[in-house]
Amino acid sequence: xxxxxxxxxxxxxxxxxxxxxxxxxxxxxxxxxxxxxxxxxxxxxxxxxxxxxxxxxxxxxxxxxxxxxxxxxxxxxxxxxxxxxxxxxxxxxxxxxxxxxxxxxxxxxxxxxxxxxxxxxxxxxxxxxxxxxxxxxxxxxxxxxxxxxxxxxxxxxxxxxxxxxxxxxxxxxxxxxxxxxxxxxxxxxxxxxxxxxxxxxxxxxxxxxxxxxxxxxxxxxxxxxxxxxxxxxxxxxx
Amino acid sequence: xxxxxxxxxxxxxxxxxxxxxxxxxxxxxxxxxxxxxxxxxxxxxxxxxxxxxxxxxxxxxxxxxxxxxxxxxxxxxxxxxxxxxxxxxxxxxxxxxxxxxxxxxxxxxxxxxxxxxxxxxxxxxxxxxxxxxxxxxxxxxxxxxxxxxxxxxxxxxxxxxxxxxxxxxxxxxxxxxxxxxxxxxxxxxxxxxxxxxxxxxxxxxxxxxxxxxxxxxxxxxxxxxxxxxxxxxxxxxxxxxxxxxxxxxxxxxxxxxxxxxxxxxxxxxxxxxxxxxxxxxxxxxxxxxxxxxxxxxxxxxxxxxxxxx
Numbered sequence: 001x002x003x004x005x006x007x008x009x010x011x012x013x014x015x016x017x018x019x020x021x022x023x024x025x026x027x028x029x030x031x032x033x034x035x036x037x038x039x040x041x042x043x044x045x046x047x048x049x050x051x052x053x054x055x056x057x058x059x060x061x062x063x064x065x066x067x068x069x070x071x072x073x074x075x076x077x078x079x080x081x082x083x084x085x086x087x088x089x090x091x092x093x094x095x096x097x098x099x100x101x102x103x104x105x106x107x108x109x110x111x112x113x114x115x116x117x118x119x120x121x122x123x124x125x126x127x128x129x130x131x132x133x134x135x136x137x138x139x140x141x142x143x144x145x146x147x148x149x150x151x152x153x154x155x156x157x158x159x160x161x162x163x164x165x166x167x168x169x170x171x172x173x174x175x176x177x178x179x180x181x182x183x184x185x186x187x188x189x190x191x192x193x194x195x196x197x198x199x200x201x202x203x204x205x206x207x208x209x210x211x212x213x214x215x216x217x218x219x220x221x222x223x224x225x226x227x228x229x230x231x232x233x234x235x236x237x238x
Numbered sequence: 239x240x241x242x243x244x245x246x247x248x249x250x251x252x253x254x255x256x257x258x259x260x261x262x263x264x265x266x267x268x269x270x271x272x273x274x275x276x277x278x279x280x281x282x283x284x285x286x287x288x289x290x291x292x293x294x295x296x297x298x299x300x301x302x303x304x305x306x307x308x309x310x311x312x313x314x315x316x317x318x319x320x321x322x323x324x325x326x327x328x329x330x331x332x333x334x335x336x337x338x339x340x341x342x343x344x345x346x347x348x349x350x351x352x353x354x355x356x357x358x359x360x361x362x363x364x365x366x367x368x369x370x371x372x373x374x375x376x377x378x379x380x381x382x383x384x385x386x387x388x389x390x391x392x393x394x395x396x397x398x399x400x401x402x403x404x405x406x407x408x409x410x411x412x413x414x415x416x417x418x419x420x421x422x423x424x425x426x427x428x429x430x431x432x433x434x435x436x437x438x439x440x441x442x443x444x445x446x447x448x449x450x451x452x453x454x455x456x457x458x459x460x461x462x463x464x465x466x467x468x469x470x471x472x473x474x475x476x477x478x479x480x481x482x483x484x485x486x487x488x489x490x491x492x493x494x495x496x497x498x499x500x501x502x503x504x505x506x507x508x509x510x511x512x513x514x515x516x517x518x519x520x521x522x523x524x525x526x527x528x529x530x531x532x533x534x535x536x537x538x539x540x541x542x543x544x545x546x547x
Contacts, residue, residue, distance in 0.1 A: 003245050005494060005509065029493045083442070083490055107245075107495035163357040166365040184357075187247070221451045221498035221505065221543070223473055 002139040002212050004185045006167050007103040014098050014174035018090040020051060025083035026103055031110055032077030034059070034089070035100040035170065037147040037179035041066045043093030045073045055082030060113055062143075062210075065121035068202025070177055072121075072147040076210070078110045098174040100181055106141070108212035114141075119193075121206040129154070129196040129203040136162065136186035136209035143183045143210070144194035148203035151176050154196040159184075161192030240266055241343040243506055243546035248351075250299045251332040254292045257340065257349060266344035270310060279310060282345045282377040282470075286390050286410065289315060290347060290375060299334065300326040301399060302351070306375065306392050308410045308418050317418035319408060321394035323371050325353035327514070330360040337370075339508055341544035346376030346471035348544045350510050363514040370512035370539075371395055372522055378409065378458055380467040386415030391422070391458055391469065393523040407523045413463035421461050424523045426474040427454040440476035442490040451498060453505075453543050456524070473500075475507045475541040477525065492541035506546040511539040 007030055010023055026032060036045060048059035057080040064073045077087070089099060108114075117140075119132035131144040144164050146154075151173045157164070164182035171180040182194060186209060193207055242263035248256040254276055261267050261278050271277035276293040287309050294305035301324040307315030325336060335358050340349035353368025354361040362368040373394040380389070393407040405423065412420040429441070443452050453473035458466045476492035498505045510524055525540025 003495065007491070025490060027491045027493045029495050030491070105494045159357060163355075166356040167367065169365075215495065215497055218497035218499040218504045219451065221453055221500045223453050223455055223500060 002141070002185070003107040004141055004183070005105045006165065007105050009168060009170045010101040012098060012100040012170065012172035012179070014096055016094070016096050018088050019097065019099060021087045021089065021099065021101060023085055023087070023101060024103070025085040026080050027083060027105070028080050029110060030080065030103050030105045033102045033104070033143065033181060033183065034075040034077065035145055035179050035181040036073045036075070036089070037098045037177040038071040038095055039069070039175040039177045040095055041069060041071055043071055043091050043095050043097065045075065045089065045091045048075055048077065048087055048089050050084045051086040051088045052082065052084040055080070055084035057081070057084050058113070062116055062208055063118045063121070063206055065204045065206055067123045067204055068125070068149060070147050070149055070202065070204055072145065072179070072204050074143065074145045074181070074206070074208070076114070078113065096175050098172060098177055098179045100170045100172055100179050102168060102170045102181060102183065104141070104168070104183060106212060107215055109214060109216045110212070111216065112213050114210040114212045116208060116210055118208040119206055121204055123202070123204050125200060125202050127198060127200045129198050129205050131194045131205040131207040133160070133191045133193040134207040134209050135191045136189060137211050138186060138189045140186040140209040140211050141183060142186050142192055143181065143208045144205070145208070146180045146196055146203060146205040148178050148198050149176060149201040150178055150199045152199045153178060154180055154198050156197040157182065158195045159192070160195070161190045162186050162188060164194045239547050240264060241503065241545045241547050243341045243544070245337070245339045248336045248338055249333050250297050250330070250336065253302060253336055253338070253351065254297050256338070257292055260340045261342050261347065264342040264344070267342060267347070271313070277310060280344055280347070282390065284377060286377065288347065288375050288390050291315070294320060299330040299332045300324055303398070304373065304394070317410070319392065319419045321373065321392065321396060322398050322400065323351055323373050323394055324399055325351050325369050325371065327362045327369065328360065330354070334360045341506070341546060343471065343545045346374070346545065348372065348374045348376070348472065352512055366514045367512070368514060370510070372510035372524070374472060376472060377470040378467045379470045381465055385413060385466070386411045389466070405521065405523055405526065407458060409458065409460055409466060413460065413466065422466065423459050423461070424456045425459060426456050428474070428477065440479070440490045440492060443476060453498070453500070471545055472524070473505070473543040474525070475543045478509055478539045478541050494541055497546065498543060504546045505543040507541050507543050509539040509541055
């Protein structure tokens, strides 16, 4: 069973393509969730690249949705090497984009892509935005992602099934598009969804569960001894 | 197996039984009180006895109370140290969800217990969850000859229902071999800093010189006798500060959950603390990493490497 721990929710940013994200250095055992919202139907994210010299990482699109004059895309970054802290997001179709970033750390093999199980995105105009339901495998990472046609944020969020951790809430807006994302571990294998309370506007929502590979084999470590001549530490490295 | 590591959920009503079951996954530990008793014990490679009574007093909805003994025979312990582990600032319920992690082997016992997380019933804070405190007892590797071997070190919360763990550790015998459970402090390699609000950060522990990952030792310094030795089975792996400022100075977050091999033994990096408000700080002798001032309380913690199977 994979364990996940909160790492960092960023404040998000807005701008035109390409957008550079300067964030905290991300360690190899962390994954990045990048949620994007466009105030039109048509733009498409073409890629996210590591821009830190000497560092690498892999980004994949988890899912996308459009309707009601809005487009949403959710991307995952993994397999980070060299503590990257700068990323460039590019998209086609023009316009501005609201970009929200969240880091989580995972007890899993993050050198390979996870299996992605995504519910069909939902759309509506009521005051309750529903992510749709997804049934995870025990130990999955659950993600709820929603966008709506308003600069007003959500006033409440209710989890069904597993809990989408409130500490991972990343909700920001620009261009009259609100982008909201929460994540959480799947402690039980039951249908899970999230319901936001929002203004009565056009909205889109989706839920996903990601199944990560088991942790990789241990790698060698050494203990740097401040007193390496002592009997107790003789024979250790260095 | 000698070493065992695991993460599990429990409740205040079940936590003692759940801890006991996990501790006994190590073939080096035994229930020396027998049957339904809760006195767990192992003998280190140096011959020291580690004794932990998991239910010195019954667990409440907020904490467990442990009795730590230097020796224990025939149903009676000698030189008792009372320690607590608290996960709530509110009363909560004995049915609350607890999240625990435990590492155990011949030379150590480490565990932490965290109260309900954000969104779970009776969390101290609906967004940020509840506290996480840790307990550790383990072999001390002496730096000098003539030590009253063996000695062990323990650390945990020394005050009932306290929101802050103690920065001291206690050595089971002083160097002169005349007193038990003498206070000591732990030092390790980190950024020299004595300024309350100075930016604090982690150093990169992957050396380009040989491409190896390095951990730092926890050195035990007795208050009366000075340098004694180092912890055998726990190492410093950096400070976890997700709320710290970006860029300057550069931060290198520890690789939490990373598996490492040291001296032919597997280790895993874990975060022993968590707090939710300014009244529940992330402190123990493993490190002080008080809650962030940038709107993310409680996510700061030292990172330590402990054995796993």
